Amino acid sequence: MEFAYYNPKSIQALVDTLSGLNNYALLAGGTDLLVKMKEKLLRPMPEAVVDINGIDSLQQITDEDGYLWIGPLVSHTDLTKSDLVNQKAVILAEAAGQVGSPQIRNKGTIGGNICNASPAADTVPALLALDAQVKLRSQGGFLELPLADVFKGPGRTCLVPGQFIAQIKVRQIQPDxxxxxxxxxxxxxxxxxxxxxxxxxxxxxxxxxxxxxxxxxxxxxxxxxxxxxxxxxxxxxxxxxxxxxxxxxxxxxxxxxxxxxxxxxxxxxxxxxxxxxxxxxxxxxxxxxxx
Ligand SMILES: Cc1cc2nc3c(=O)[nH]c(=O)nc-3n(C[C@H](O)[C@H](O)[C@H](O)COP(=O)(O)OP(=O)(O)OC[C@H]3O[C@@H](n4cnc5c(N)ncnc54)[C@H](O)[C@@H]3O)c2cc1C
Known part of the structure; x- marks a missing residue:
């Protein structure tokens, strides 16, 4: 299997890279993507793999105005260990803790769990119950939409070529x-x-x-x-x-x-x-x- 490999180091570099490609796949933890590539389950097979792991800003969790902002590259292990997530959106930590095995949780990410669009994805019901929104980025700018609108069918999302999840916004759980x-x-x-x-x-x-x-x-x-x-x-x-x-x-x-x-x-x-x-x-x- 042959493919071109890109590893942009910033959001802008990622946007620019994607705008020049037709048939590509983003690589986060690779726990879904690499299995599908190895088993030749993708039609068409990607001609390019764009590795987003070098973009630090996609790996952060921040707390702002009653919301948690979670980068798509945050791994399931990081979600389970995050004080912010455990204090303000504990069901997301619990759902992430139920994904696969320690190895899968170390590599697999929240963005990959969403974009793989499995009907059985574990973090997604927790995110839906927390009224999550996703912030999509492309050359055209940002688009924020409810997570529920992302899913179009098994393995299918609303994302179009050039678009990627830049952040996930989660409502914090209040005392009542x-x-x-x-x-x-x-x-x-x-x-x-x-x-x-x-x-x-x-x-x-x-x-x-x-x-x-x-x-x-x-x-x-x-x-x-x-x-x-x-x-x-x-x-x-x-x-x-x-x-x-x-x-x-x-x-x-x-x-x-x-x-x-x-x-x-x-x-x-x-x-x-x-x-x-x-x-x-x-x-x-x-x-x-x-x-
Ligand atoms: C053995 C095994 C056990 C598993 N067990 C479970 C389980 O119990 N529960 C569960 O929910 N899942 C499970 N999974 C599935 C998988 O581990 C998760 O879905 C994981 O979160 C995927 O994340 P990733 O970073 O590895 O995604 P990747 O494989 O890197 O990517 C998955 C898809 O998302 C796209 N993508 C990734 N990031 C972005 C982004 N920011 N913007 C747009 N597109 C993006 C990729 O291009 C690809 O199409 C399991 C997988 C394996 C192999």
């Missing part, structure tokens, strides 16, 4: 809010999710005033279950309501059979995972919660 991420796989490690789920709750005086609930591995892309969110708003935050929420999720989701699970088993798991995620999210709300 709580969140949880859970994953069911066939093993405790190195397992792609049969189903994963992230729930975020805002609670005032025991009533759910806002919520976001996201799933992976139950649809062609990771999804938010807006209908369930709407149903939950205004309800008491308690076990009875969360049990009903599990039933509603099981009715709304339309998973498929695949190598990892039957659809019927995924539906059964959906009931359990929603209930447990909501209970844990509620336990994490620091104020305003009444059982």
């Amino acid at each position: 809010e709580g969140a949880a991420f859970l994953k069911f796989g066939k093993r405790k490690a190195l397992a792609i999710a049969i189903i994963n789920c992230a729930a975020w709750l805002k609670v005032s005086d025991g009533i759910i005033s806002d919520t976001r609930i996201a799933f992976g591995s139950v649809a062609p892309t990771p999804i938010r279950l807006y209908e369930l969110e709407k149903w939950l708003i205004g309800k008491q935050a308690n076990a009875e309501v969360f049990t009903q929420a599990g039933e509603i999720a099981a009715q709304l989701l339309k998973p498929i059979d695949d190598v990892r699970s039957k659809a019927s088993y995924r539906t059964r798991l959906a009931r359990v995972i929603v209930f447990r995620a909501l209970v844990t999210a509620l336990e994490r709300v620091e104020v305003g919660c009444r059982w």
